[in-house]
Amino acid sequence: MKKLISLAFLLLLTVSGFAQTEEPKMADTMRSEGKIYVVVLVLSVVFACLATYLIIIDRKLKKLEDKK
Amino acid sequence: MKNWWWKILAIVMVLYSIGMGFLGNVPRLNILNETIRNLYFHVPLWFAMLVQMGISWVFALMYLNGYKIKYDILSSRAAIVGGMFALPGVITGSIWATYTWGKPWVADDPKLQGVMAAMIVYFVYYLLRALIPDTQTKARISAVYNIFAFIMTFVFIMIYPRLAPNSLHPGNGGNPAFGKYDMDNGMRMVFYPACIGWILMSVWLLNVLNRMKKLQYKLDNDEEIN
Amino acid sequence: MNSANIIALLKKEFLLEFRQKTSLASILLYVLSIVFISFLSFKNGIKPDVWCALFWIVLFFAAINAASKSFFTESKARSIYNYSLYHPTEFVISKIIYNIILLWVVCLCSVLCFSWLINYPVQNSLLFLAVLLLGSTALAGSLTLMSCIASKTGNSYSVMSLLSMPVCIPVMLLSLRLTKNSIDGLEMSVSYKYLGGLFFIDVIIITLSLFLFRYLWKE
Numbered sequence: 001m002k003k004l005i006s007l008a009f010l011l012l013l014t015v016s017g018f019a020q021t022e023e024p025k026m027a028d029t030m031r032s033e034g035k036i037y038v039v040v041l042v043l044s045v046v047f048a049c050l051a052t053y054l055i056i057i058d059r060k061l062k063k064l065e066d067k068k
Numbered sequence: 069m070k071n072w073w074w075k076i077l078a079i080v081m082v083l084y085s086i087g088m089g090f091l092g093n094v095p096r097l098n099i100l101n102e103t104i105r106n107l108y109f110h111v112p113l114w115f116a117m118l119v120q121m122g123i124s125w126v127f128a129l130m131y132l133n134g135y136k137i138k139y140d141i142l143s144s145r146a147a148i149v150g151g152m153f154a155l156p157g158v159i160t161g162s163i164w165a166t167y168t169w170g171k172p173w174v175a176d177d178p179k180l181q182g183v184m185a186a187m188i189v190y191f192v193y194y195l196l197r198a199l200i201p202d203t204q205t206k207a208r209i210s211a212v213y214n215i216f217a218f219i220m221t222f223v224f225i226m227i228y229p230r231l232a233p234n235s236l237h238p239g240n241g242g243n244p245a246f247g248k249y250d251m252d253n254g255m256r257m258v259f260y261p262a263c264i265g266w267i268l269m270s271v272w273l274l275n276v277l278n279r280m281k282k283l284q285y286k287l288d289n290d291e292e293i294n
Numbered sequence: 295m296n297s298a299n300i301i302a303l304l305k306k307e308f309l310l311e312f313r314q315k316t317s318l319a320s321i322l323l324y325v326l327s328i329v330f331i332s333f334l335s336f337k338n339g340i341k342p343d344v345w346c347a348l349f350w351i352v353l354f355f356a357a358i359n360a361a362s363k364s365f366f367t368e369s370k371a372r373s374i375y376n377y378s379l380y381h382p383t384e385f386v387i388s389k390i391i392y393n394i395i396l397l398w399v400v401c402l403c404s405v406l407c408f409s410w411l412i413n414y415p416v417q418n419s420l421l422f423l424a425v426l427l428l429g430s431t432a433l434a435g436s437l438t439l440m441s442c443i444a445s446k447t448g449n450s451y452s453v454m455s456l457l458s459m460p461v462c463i464p465v466m467l468l469s470l471r472l473t474k475n476s477i478d479g480l481e482m483s484v485s486y487k488y489l490g491g492l493f494f495i496d497v498i499i500i501t502l503s504l505f506l507f508r509y510l511w512k513e
Contacts, residue, residue: 024096040090044083051079054272058075061279132509181467188460195456199447209446212506216439217461223498224464227491 075272081265085112088258095252099168106164108258112266113157114183119267120150120274121186125218128211138293140207141285143214144197145277149270151190158187182225189217299380303388311396318396321360322403328352329407342415342477346470349408354462355455356400357430361393361437362454365445377511386438386507390500393434401426417479425476428492429469435499436461442510468492 030036089108097104124146131139161180162172174180196213200206282293311318332348340348376385405426408414416422437458444454468491475485 024098024101026096027102036090040087043086043090047082047086048079051082054276055075058272058276061276061283064283065279181463185460185463188463192456192460196443196447196453199453205446208509209443212439212509213443213457216436216502216506219498219502220436220461220464220495223495224467227494228464228467 074268078265078268078272081261082269085109085258085262085265089262092258093254095255103164103168104255106160107255108262110157110160110164111259112263113153113160115263116266116270117150117153117157120146120153120270121190121218121222123274124150124214128214128218131207131211132215135204135208137203137207137285138282140211141281141293142274142278143211144207145281146274147190147193147214149274149277151187151194152273153266153270154183154187154190158183178228179225182221182228185224186221189221193217296381296384299384300388300391303380303385304392307388307392317363318399321356321400324359325352325356325400325404326407328355329404329411333411336412340412342474345408345412345415346473346477348412349404349473350466350470353401353404353430354433354466356404357397357433357437358455358458360396360400361434362441362444362451364389364393364438365441366450382508382511383504385511386503390435390438390503393438394431397430397434398427401430415477416473418476418482421476421482421485422473424489425469425472425492428489428496429465429472432465432492432496432499433462435496435503436465439503439506439510442507446510464495465492468495 027036085108089105094102094104124143127139127143127146130136131143165174166172193210193213197206197210200209285293329352332352336344405414440458440461441450441454444450444457447453468488472485472488472492475488
């Protein structure tokens with residue numbers, strides 16, 4: 001009988017353990033260390049380079065069109 | 069420097085979405101975790117693709133109504149830009165799905181099948197254009213195929229999710245839309261500019277490719293484009 | 295638009311078909327041999343899913359075979375003769391009706407071959423019949439247009455199957471789902487919305503073919 005009660009108690013414990021909703025894990029360490037700014041910077045530079053290249057192509061095209 | 073404001077706007081908006089996309093606050097959700105930020109980069113690609121394919125369709129119709137070659141050039145370039153956005157869209161979607169849905173390609177998702185159909189349609193469209201040598205015939209036949217295939221795949225993308233209630237994408241079937249409670253106001257402040265920014269980028273690309281093709285056409289045929 | 299012209303064109307198609315029996319016979323042989331090959335590879339019975347897939351793959355490629363004949367066999371001289379006599383809409387209507395009837399025959403034969411050599415797992419035959427009729431109508435409509443497009447490219451047959459594959463995906467998906475329902479013997483009411491969707495696609499395909507054909511017609 002004692003065993004059964006303790007088993008039931010244990011079961012209850014595990015159930016309540018499941019019921020406590022854990023906060024979903026996020027990359028909080030990276031954010032608190034400020035390293036996320038590095039990622040943003042790198043991506044922005046990559047995109048800015050591509051965009052600049054597009055601007056240069058656009059202007060070259062403009063010159064070619066004007067020549068006609 | 070007139071007509072440049074929207075190009076600058078496109079760059080600024082995409083840069084803003086990159087910055088705020090990583091630094092802004094997002095809801096803490098299970099399974100999605102940090103990958104919810106993919107929303108700012110994966111979904112705008114699809115919107116840009118849809119806009120390009122819509123442009124391609126409209127100008128295919130305009131080409132058939134009067135056979136002006138400039139509309140065919142615009143229509144075919146828009147199809148190319150659409151394909152250019154669809155490819156990274158599929159790849160990023162597959163990567164995201166591998167880590168959240170467990171598989172790169174989920175069997176019963178109507179959106180995925182619709183998108184696959186749309187992509188094959190546009191690859192076949194390029195093939196068809198490559199197979200016909202004569203410019204006018206090429207333009208006419210590919211415009212007909214474009215109109216037919218666009219309606220088939222996009223009507224299908226509109227109908228099928230309503231018939232098949234088991235999409236994993238938010239917004240159809242039992243799944244909540246991002247708009248409902250996944251996406252809060254903070255996310256929307258980044259998501260909408262990101263969409264506008266990428267759509268403008270795609271229009272800019274279309275503009276450049278279109279002007280390039282027109283120049284080439286003038287050089288090849290030694291005549292003005294009507 | 296003149297219905298007498300359409301009937302005359304249809305009569306011509308059927309006469310040609312009966313004169314040169316080889317074309318229909320080749321399609322039926324194709325169906326028979328594929329079903330026989332599948333019988334050889336599935337000796338230990340076949341699951342409903344696989345039956346569905348096999349059936350529609352056989353039907354799809356047989357349909358491409360059948361419909362591709364509708365424009366490839368037109369000689370240059372005969373098409374010029376046709377241009378001068380008929381309106382494009384009359385011409386395409388007759389072609390579509392002819393292809394629909396042809397595909398119904400192909401459907402019937404593949405069902406017979408399947409039930410003879412493999413098995414016939416369908417429980418709700420009424421639903422299955424409706425799917426076959428609607429699905430093959432949709433296939434006939436889009437394949438007619440695709441065969442006309444493919445006939446303009448020169449190397450036609452491979453292009454034809456490539457062109458028609460993506461535009462037939464919607465039809466195939468709906469038909470596959472409905473066939474699965476009919477094999478499982480589900481209630482008709484479950485399938486109404488899918489049948490409605492298939493019918494809607496039929497209407498769209500036929501309207502589009504009628505609208506777009508005039509642009510393919512003239513050289």
